[in-house]
Amino acid sequence: MKKLWCKLLIMVCCVVGLMGVSYVPAQAAVVNHTLNYFHYNTYKDGDGRNWVRIEMGMNKGNLEYEVSQNPDKPFQLVVKLNNTNRGDVKKNIGLDRKIARYMTLKNDHRDMVATIAVTDNLEDHEYKVYTAEVDKKNRKPYRLVIEIAADKGSVNKAVGDERLDGVEGHTVVIDPGHGGTDTGAIGPSRVKEKNITLKISQDVARILQLNGANVVMTRDTDVDVYGPNATDKQELQARVNVARRHPDADIFVSIHCNAFTKSSAHGTSTYYYGHSSRDSMLSQLIQNEMVAATGLYDRGIHSANFYVLRNSWIPATLVETAFISNPYEENMLASADVQHAMALAICKGISNYFRRVGR
Amino acid sequence: MKIRKIIAVIMIMVMAFAVAGCDQENKQPTDNGKKTVVENNTEKPTEEKITVKIYFPNSDATKLVAVDKTVKLAGTTKYKAAVDALMEGTDDSKLATVIPKQAKLLGVTVNGDTARVDFDKGLVKHFNGGSTGEEFLVGSIVNTLTEFPEIKKVQITIEGRNVYTLKGHMDISKPLGRMTEVLK
Ligand SMILES: [Zn+2]
Numbered sequence: 001m002k003k004l005w006c007k008l009l010i011m012v013c014c015v016v017g018l019m020g021v022s023y024v025p026a027q028a029a030v031v032n033h034t035l036n037y038f039h040y041n042t043y044k045d046g047d048g049r050n051w052v053r054i055e056m057g058m059n060k061g062n063l064e065y066e067v068s069q070n071p072d073k074p075f076q077l078v079v080k081l082n083n084t085n086r087g088d089v090k091k092n093i094g095l096d097r098k099i100a101r102y103m104t105l106k107n108d109h110r111d112m113v114a115t116i117a118v119t120d121n122l123e124d125h126e127y128k129v130y131t132a133e134v135d136k137k138n139r140k141p142y143r144l145v146i147e148i149a150a151d152k153g154s155v156n157k158a159v160g161d162e163r164l165d166g167v168e169g170h171t172v173v174i175d176p177g178h179g180g181t182d183t184g185a186i187g188p189s190r191v192k193e194k195n196i197t198l199k200i201s202q203d204v205a206r207i208l209q210l211n212g213a214n215v216v217m218t219r220d221t222d223v224d225v226y227g228p229n230a231t232d233k234q235e236l237q238a239r240v241n242v243a244r245r246h247p248d249a250d251i252f253v254s255i256h257c258n259a260f261t262k263s264s265a266h267g268t269s270t271y272y273y274g275h276s277s278r279d280s281m282l283s284q285l286i287q288n289e290m291v292a293a294t295g296l297y298d299r300g301i302h303s304a305n306f307y308v309l310r311n312s313w314i315p316a317t318l319v320e321t322a323f324i325s326n327p328y329e330e331n332m333l334a335s336a337d338v339q340h341a342m343a344l345a346i347c348k349g350i351s352n353y354f355r356r357v358g359r
Numbered sequence: 360m361k362i363r364k365i366i367a368v369i370m371i372m373v374m375a376f377a378v379a380g381c382d383q384e385n386k387q388p389t390d391n392g393k394k395t396v397v398e399n400n401t402e403k404p405t406e407e408k409i410t411v412k413i414y415f416p417n418s419d420a421t422k423l424v425a426v427d428k429t430v431k432l433a434g435t436t437k438y439k440a441a442v443d444a445l446m447e448g449t450d451d452s453k454l455a456t457v458i459p460k461q462a463k464l465l466g467v468t469v470n471g472d473t474a475r476v477d478f479d480k481g482l483v484k485h486f487n488g489g490s491t492g493e494e495f496l497v498g499s500i501v502n503t504l505t506e507f508p509e510i511k512k513v514q515i516t517i518e519g520r521n522v523y524t525l526k527g528h529m530d531i532s533k534p535l536g537r538m539t540e541v542l543k
Contacts, residue, residue: 177527178527182527184488184526184527185487185488185489185492185526186487193488231523232522232523232524232527233523233532235527236523236524236527256489256490256528257489258489258490258491258492259487259488259489259491259492260416260420260455260457260489260491260492260495261455261456261457261487261492262418262419262420262455264418264419265418265419265420265455265491266419269490269491271490299421302540303540304490304494304528304529304540305529305530305535306490306528306529306530307523307524307527307528307529307530310530318490318528320489320490320491323489323491324489325487325489325492
């Protein structure tokens with residue numbers, strides 16, 4: 001019996017609630033709002049991005065408003081406040097000049113139109129418009145708030161576990177192993193190394209770019225870097241040369257899948273040549289993250305006389321993600337989830353490296 | 360035409376080495392005292408048997424394991440006999456055969472302290488690659504040959520030519536010394 005009462009009570013509440021939501025704005029439409037407060041300031045958010053915040057206060061709540069952009073005037077953000085009068089607030093108001101230049105307020109019949117001139121195309125800015133209730137503590141009335149960021153923000157911003165410190169401003173060369181006429185190793189179920197290395201590399205590039213790094217790919221499609229039918233020297237040197245053409249490149253990361261004649265060989269390993277201690281440091285930091293992310297057997301880091309590593313002028317590493325010749329690991333490598341986990345692990349290793357060596 | 364000529368010259372050279380491999384080696388001027396031992400071995404009749412130490416990776420490819428094998432010299436050098444034994448592979452389930460069965464050994468020549476091991480293209484074509492695969496294929500050949508004290512370096516060639524890598528990882532363009540890192 002108690003339960004039934006509860007359900008009934010909830011239903012009644014819902015109905016009343018719904019009526020309230022639809023009812024209040026209908027009445028608000030006939031309420032005349034008059035501006036009585038204006039304030040603007042700039043601030044930095046948690047990600048260090050600059051914003052300008054514009055607050056227009058008024059005598060009553062429940063404002064209806066419309067946000068629009070004029071395609072012919074891409075430098076303007078237009079907000080129409082329904083049933084609103086400008087009151088004592090000035091017609092033209094200068095703003096911070098870095099994000100927004102000025103705002104004009106114009107009465108248009110029963111409504112008021114606020115036009116904000118931004119410093120460049122509105123497409124390049126993230127913005128939000130919302131109402132705020134009376135703030136007694138700060139002596140602020142009910143307000144319409146417009147916030148405009150200095151950049152586009154969240155669309156090209158790493159979120160969650162993809163947010164990494166230390167990579168911003170660094171240039172990373174990513175070398176997806178093999179490609180084009182060179183398939184690399186082939187697994188027992190015919191999974192090709194060149195396809196897996198490209199997928200992981202593209203994800204590594206995406207994550208690094210979201211975090212503000214510059215990424216240079218030796219290849220971004222299924223191609224030979226030098227060209228088809230090149231000698232192995234031409235092909236490998238072409239990959240090394242991609243890094244040499246970018247004098248600001250900080251590190252070179254080659255991504256591969258391992259293979260052995262016996263399918264029993266398994267695990268993850270990372271190789272370096274050892275021009276300096278940074279090669280082994282970068283390798284070890286990536287290896288640590290790879291093992292933690294995949295749970296694969298830790299084969300450790302190894303110094304090896306590999307062409308792309310020996311001929312690199314910058315700290316270089318070659319990640320042997322897993323054994324494509326081992327059926328279990330071939331399956332893993334073919335999985336999009338595992339590819340992403342590996343890409344993220346490589347990025348975390350890179351992030352840890354830059355945090356350690358600094359600028 | 361030029362290519363044909365080069366191939367012809369290489370073929371003749373290879374044949375010369377193959378036919379008179381041991382003579383070639385003995386003619387090399389050397390002050391290595393052990394050379395005489397080699398001479399004695401190679402001049403003996405074909406039924407001569409020697410024991411060589413050859414290297415196979417363990418089945419998880421974490422290290423090379425030395426295996427003693429008795430081989431017939433059968434008119435060839437102990438160097439070629441050792442590589443032949445390596446190419447025969449192993450039946451031991453704890454070990455792995457790394458050189459593809461389809462690969463052909465074209466010859467082993469020794470010049471000073473460096474052995475040149477020449478394979479046909481089958482070595483590259485039928486080898487699946489991988490950093491570990493390459494390290495252990497190259498390591499098994501290099502370490503088997505450097506087991507002979509007079510051999511310090513090994514150059515792997517394909518049809519008479521130096522190559523940079525087998526499958527895009529390890530640089531084998533220059534003679535390689537004993538690979539202790541895969542012995543553990
Ligand atoms: Zn590879």
